[in-house]
Amino acid sequence: MKLALLGYGKMGKTIERLAKEMGHEIVYKKGSSLEEGTLTRAEAAIEFSIPEAAVTNIAHCLEKNIPVVSGTTGWLSEYDDMVQLCKKCNGSFIYASNFSIGVNLFFSINEYAAKIMAPWKEYSAGIEEIHHTQKLDAPSGTAITIAEGIIQHSEKKSWTMETPQDNEIKIEAVREGDVKGTHTVAYVSAIDTISLTHKAHTRDGFAKGAILAAQWLKNKKGVFTMKDVLGI
Ligand SMILES: NC(=O)C1=CN([C@@H]2O[C@H](COP(=O)(O)OP(=O)(O)OC[C@H]3O[C@@H](n4cnc5c(N)ncnc54)[C@H](OP(=O)(O)O)[C@@H]3O)[C@@H](O)[C@H]2O)C=CC1
Numbered sequence: 665m666k667l668a669l670l671g672y673g674k675m676g677k678t679i680e681r682l683a684k685e686m687g688h689e690i691v692y693k694k695g696s697s698l699e700e701g702t703l704t705r706a707e708a709a710i711e712f713s714i715p716e717a718a719v720t721n722i723a724h725c726l727e728k729n730i731p732v733v734s735g736t737t738g739w740l741s742e743y744d745d746m747v748q749l750c751k752k753c754n755g756s757f758i759y760a761s762n763f764s765i766g767v768n769l770f771f772s773i774n775e776y777a778a779k780i781m782a783p784w785k786e787y788s789a790g791i792e793e794i795h796h797t798q799k800l801d802a803p804s805g806t807a808i809t810i811a812e813g814i815i816q817h818s819e820k821k822s823w824t825m826e827t828p829q830d831n832e833i834k835i836e837a838v839r840e841g842d843v844k845g846t847h848t849v850a851y852v853s854a855i856d857t858i859s860l861t862h863k864a865h866t867r868d869g870f871a872k873g874a875i876l877a878a879q880w881l882k883n884k885k886g887v888f889t890m891k892d893v894l895g896i
């Protein structure tokens with residue numbers, strides 16, 4: 665496929681390396697001070713930039729009728745606007761807080777655990793995410809998706825990074841070293857703890873999932889999620 669990369673940082677470069685190994689061609693690259701190639705040659709755009717740039721990048725692709733896969737986190741207050749724009753342009757759009765197949769399986773395990781744990785009121789759920797010190801947003805998009813999975817299957821109503829009320833889930837964000845992304849859900853009672861952890865060893869899983877999503881999106885119209893891509 666002919667791919668555009670919107671954002672050419674850690675993720676953009678990882679996607680470029682893996683996409684080339686898979687036989688795809690990068691026809692356009694854009695960073696804050698870089699623009700190479702021609703966007704309109706692209707069959708799909710893969711967008712991993714910064715929260716402030718994501719909406720403009722996504723809207724630009726939709727308006728130019730280029731299918732767009734976005735993994736940028738921290739801009740979701742404007743997600744519904746992008747859904748509306750995609751419909752108006754009859755475009756193709758996938759956003760995921762995490763494109764790794766392992767994390768998407770973890771999301772399903774998390775929802776299953778939330779259902780099982782819901783009646784057992786002596787356990788209280790909490791989430792911890794650990795990332796590298798360059799990460800701009802907190803909590804991670806993945807931690808928010810995990811919290812939403814618990815909220816969907818329990819009496820919890822929202823998440824917080826402060827001291828939680830009874831109907832809130834606490835998310836703790838830790839920034840250290842070059843951690844690629846570690847997410848833990850823990851159910852803690854006075855006598856024991858049940859915890860589930862996903863730990864990314866490299867960024868390759870995120871990048872492979874985004875390339876898979878771009879391939880899957882070919883010839884499809886609408887707004888999709890990684891659950892659609894993976895059929896889970
Ligand atoms: N959904 C998922 O699976 C994953 C999501 N992410 C998310 O992806 C995003 C990027 O992560 P990462 O690559 O690690 O971050 P980086 O900081 O390494 O890269 C971000 C890049 O965006 C560039 N940029 C800035 N402004 C624009 C613009 N207007 N248009 C295009 N590019 C621009 C920056 O350019 P410059 O270097 O010149 O400043 C930089 O190269 C983050 O939001 C992160 O949370 C990360 C991993 C997985």
Ligand SMILES: O=C(O)C1=N[C@H](C(=O)O)C[C@H](O)C1
Pocket residue numbers: 737761762795799800803804805806807844845846
């Ligand atoms: O910024 C990162 O690095 C990551 N961001 C995503 C998030 O916010 O969930 C996904 C992954 O954990 C890496």
